[in-house]
Amino acid sequence: MTRINLTVDGARVSDDVEPRTLLVHYLREQLGKTGTVIGCDTSNCGACTVHLDGTSVKSCNMLAVQADGHEVTTIEGLATDGELHPVQEAFRECHGLQCGYCTPGMIMQSVDLLKENPHPSEEEIRLGLEGNLCRCTGYHNIVKAVQHAAEHGGAGQSGGKHAAEVPAS
Amino acid sequence: MIPTQFDYLAPTTVEEALAALAEHGDDAKIMAGGQSLLPVLRMRLNAPELVIDLGRIEALRGVRDDGDAVVIGAMTPHAAVGKDPLLAEHAALIPKAVEHLADAQIRHRGTFGGALAHADPAGDLGAPALALGAQFVIAGRGGTRTVAADDFFVDLFETAIGEDEILTEVRIPKHTGWGAHYEKFVRVAHQWPIVAVAAAVRVEGGTIAEARVGLTNMGNTPLRARAVEEALVGQPASEDAVRAAAARAADGTSPPSDLNGDADYRRHLATVVTRRAVLAAAGA
Ligand SMILES: Cc1cc2nc3c(=O)[nH]c(=O)nc-3n(C[C@H](O)[C@H](O)[C@H](O)COP(=O)(O)OP(=O)(O)OC[C@H]3O[C@@H](n4cnc5c(N)ncnc54)[C@H](O)[C@@H]3O)c2cc1C
Ligand code: FES
Numbered sequence: 001m002t003r004i005n006l007t008v009d010g011a012r013v014s015d016d017v018e019p020r021t022l023l024v025h026y027l028r029e030q031l032g033k034t035g036t037v038i039g040c041d042t043s044n045c046g047a048c049t050v051h052l053d054g055t056s057v058k059s060c061n062m063l064a065v066q067a068d069g070h071e072v073t074t075i076e077g078l079a080t081d082g083e084l085h086p087v088q089e090a091f092r093e094c095h096g097l098q099c100g101y102c103t104p105g106m107i108m109q110s111v112d113l114l115k116e117n118p119h120p121s122e123e124e125i126r127l128g129l130e131g132n133l134c135r136c137t138g139y140h141n142i143v144k145a146v147q148h149a150a151e152h153g154g155a156g157q158s159g160g161k162h163a164a165e166v167p168a169s
Numbered sequence: 170m171i172p173t174q175f176d177y178l179a180p181t182t183v184e185e186a187l188a189a190l191a192e193h194g195d196d197a198k199i200m201a202g203g204q205s206l207l208p209v210l211r212m213r214l215n216a217p218e219l220v221i222d223l224g225r226i227e228a229l230r231g232v233r234d235d236g237d238a239v240v241i242g243a244m245t246p247h248a249a250v251g252k253d254p255l256l257a258e259h260a261a262l263i264p265k266a267v268e269h270l271a272d273a274q275i276r277h278r279g280t281f282g283g284a285l286a287h288a289d290p291a292g293d294l295g296a297p298a299l300a301l302g303a304q305f306v307i308a309g310r311g312g313t314r315t316v317a318a319d320d321f322f323v324d325l326f327e328t329a330i331g332e333d334e335i336l337t338e339v340r341i342p343k344h345t346g347w348g349a350h351y352e353k354f355v356r357v358a359h360q361w362p363i364v365a366v367a368a369a370v371r372v373e374g375g376t377i378a379e380a381r382v383g384l385t386n387m388g389n390t391p392l393r394a395r396a397v398e399e400a401l402v403g404q405p406a407s408e409d410a411v412r413a414a415a416a417r418a419a420d421g422t423s424p425p426s427d428l429n430g431d432a433d434y435r436r437h438l439a440t441v442v443t444r445r446a447v448l449a450a451a452g453a
């Protein structure tokens with residue numbers, strides 16, 4: 001077991017983990033943050049995307065011990081004070097989901113994309129989301145949702161609570 | 170799946186990492202970004218007793234100017250390499266190849282050195298490194314040595330890095346003012362290339378003065394298309410001249426046959442992709 005200290009969705013957490021524990025399993029099983037899902041065994045689908053220090057990563061392809069000392073934001077930490085993040089709002093508004101399984105990862109990657117490129121073209125959106133697979137929508141409304149978010153306050157917003165704003169749990 | 174049990178060490182210096190490697194030998198495995206290693210461990214194709222994570226060694230990260238070369242620290246993530254202004258100016262082929270490597274999330278974690286050390290024949294960084302004549306700096310307990318790109322890639326997933334050694338940085342000779350392009354032929358999004366071509370050319374008054382061409386996935390290691398390079402020199406940067414030179418792209422290669430295409434298909438594809446890459450590099 002290895003001791004890790006990190007911040008998850010604004011709260012400081014400290015736990016003993018086996019070094020082989022994947023970050024996604026730590027989030028879901030040890031912290032109960034089941035908003036982040038697992039969609040594949042090969043790190044292709046992107047459903048497990050979270051932010052590490054504000055940058056998107058696939059949490060199935062990272063060890064929990066590698067997050068020691070860092071800040072993780074999951075889909076559960078994106079809304080602030082009960083108000084959806086503009087990208088979440090845009091996915092709802094534009095019907096950017098059907099079954100919803102890919103959605104947590106799609107939203108986390110879209111937030112990262114808009115932070116890097118606040119007003120992406122359609123092609124840039126499709127390229128920026130190429131590591132996220134959706135089996136339902138055909139991507140059309142997902143692209144529309146990202147465009148909608150860019151025009152409605154989603155551009156350049158990382159969102160979520162940060163360590164300083166939340167008391168340790 | 171989850172990996173088998175292992176111990177974990179995250180040293181903060183190269184010396185500590187080398188000492189751990191020396192102590193544990195075969196039972197230890199180096200981890201850079203983990204983007205190729207973790208899938209392997211999860212499928213249990215490898216089961217090391219100790220994983221040595223280089224992620225906390227700050228000295229291995231970053232890109233710097235060193236006279237006639239740009240030096241890339243082994244642990245520099247793909248995303249940082251792709252955005253680096255020094256590389257864009259002096260070795261544009263490298264950021265061009267990184268642009269379409271894997272996907273955004275993997276480019277945030279995967280590293281320049283990790284991808285080269287992994288030496289996947291379909292990996293996107295070997296051919297550009299070879300084409301630009303990169304030098305690989307490898308540290309061992311007895312000190313460091315430098316290996317030329319021609320000697321670095323040994324076989325499928327095999328490089329000149331010894332079991333008790335660590336790749337610390339890669340020196341890319343400056344190719345300031347050269348045009349560059351990486352043309353990748355893929356079947357689906359964010360995937361490995363079926364064939365890809367790295368091209369850098371120096372054009373003087375409409376004539377190709379120098380050319381470097383590297384091939385991805387045309388053999389067990391990245392390859393230089395020397396016949397194409399020689400045929401290009403002195404030619405106009407025109408469609409016809411480049412097409413004629415590119416026809417020799419597959420000379421002397423033995424590409425693999427797999428579900429994406431057989432060897433003959435790849436040989437033909439290499440000529441087409443080489444023509445596209447060289448024309449784009451020459452700005453024609
Ligand atoms: C879904 C997916 C798609 C991908 N698509 C592409 C693609 O299109 N093109 C492409 O090129 N790559 C692709 N990759 C691989 C990606 O480029 C990886 O980042 C890279 O291959 C490995 O880099 P890493 O830093 O993660 O290394 P790791 O996975 O940590 O290590 C890889 C290997 O190299 C060894 N190693 C690493 N660093 C050193 C060092 N400094 N010294 C000695 N040995 C070392 C390790 O022991 C290990 O055996 C993809 C990966 C995934 C998961
Ligand atoms: S579960 Fe992580 S990429 Fe599919």
Ligand code: FES
Pocket residue numbers: 096097098099100101102103133134135136137
């Ligand atoms: S909405 Fe079902 S997988 Fe995307």
